[in-house]
Amino acid sequence: MTRTVQQVQRSVRARRAAAGSAAAVAAGLALVVGAAGTGQAAALPTESGAQSPSAASCGAATAAPKATAAARTAPVPEAAPAPGITGSAAQKISYGLGAEAPVGLWTSSSVTLRMPVSQGTVSLDVTTRGFSAASLEIQRYVPTTHRWVDLDSSIGGGLPDKGTFTFPVSAAASPGHPASVALRVKDLDRPGRLSVAASVKDGHGHTYRAPVRNAVVDQPTTTLSGWSGGTVLVRGGAAKEFTLKVKNTTRRAYPALNAGYFAYGQSNGHTLAPKDLKLQQYVPGRGWQRVSLLPGGCDPGMSAALIPTAKSPLAPGATAVYRMRLAVAGSAPATKVEAGVSAGTGDTSFFYRTLPFVIRAR
Secondary structure (H helix, E strand, O other): OOOOHHHHHHHHHHHHOOOOHHHHHHHHHHHHHHHHOOOOOOOOEEEOOOOOOHHHHHHHHHHHHHHHHHHHOOOOOOOOOOOOOOOOOOEEEEEOOOOOOOOOOEEEEEEEEOOOEEEEEEEEEEEEEEHHHHEEEEEEOOOOOOOOOEEEEEEOOEEEEEEEEEEEEEEEOOOOOOOOEEEEEEOOOOOOEEEEEEEOOOOOEEEEEOEEEEEEOOEEEEEOOOOOOOEEHHHHHHHEEEEEEOOOOOOOEEEOEEEEEEEEEEEEOEEEOOOHHEEEEEOOOOEEEEEEOEEEEOOOOOOEEOOOOOOOEOOOOOOEEEEEEEOOOOOOOOOOEEEEEEEEEEOEEEEEEEEEEEEEOO
């Protein structure tokens, strides 16, 4: 089975959606993480595997965001990675992996062969701790096409922490002329630990194994302050201030850092609309700025991409601060609102927190 980044991300988002209202949270994550700014939410599966009611009713309207996502992640030619020769001359196969593999970032990896292989198969047997092996993406670089491609994978069998990733290989290698295959690894879910045991079937009835390599899977430290579970906002009343902080506690720079906000509410057939909420963000040197909330298209929700507040990429030790305040307009329905914030890099979210509140007339 060949997995795509979009499939894994949909699975990860679906698991997180179980934290609150399945329809509202799934729609919010689709908007904030994968399609913020498009004004359209993609259909997402819920924890049980079925689509959320609002997403399922969208019909053909969901075709546009899927096409957009596919175009955004379509493979394009890339510069060849540096050769990753690992191991010693005595090892017929060796495997290299960085000691740290932060969530959402590609981590360089490689397999080195020192014997001839004809129509063989390389296998990477992975064991995860703290996250599911299904959230791993492993790719190899194909020099002839200058593209990265997904490895075939087999996950599960009742053991979500186990998985096997494979790819075919032929190489006229020897101890004096090793052949290296460039790989890259990315976890799309949570922190933990990763172990990889590489082996190769040489096509002549022999299987050779490399020493196991281990990596720590970490992520930036993200905190949310100023919001409590019992928050009540009054129509036409004062704004509630809260702060999201993302500190890069890894040893890798985080490019394309982003953060978002979403909200959903409905009462007696009146759906909460962008005009009902006033979201502002404090930007150093510019003061409080209005942040546009966009409707969720076929899903009854809204989302906003927050204004970047730190240098990109976010260097190790650096902190991005998103200081916000939210007020409710007099037009808003009196209802319970499912809301939340997320932070991530590119299309991968490494932090999500629900910020529910109640709207009252007075």
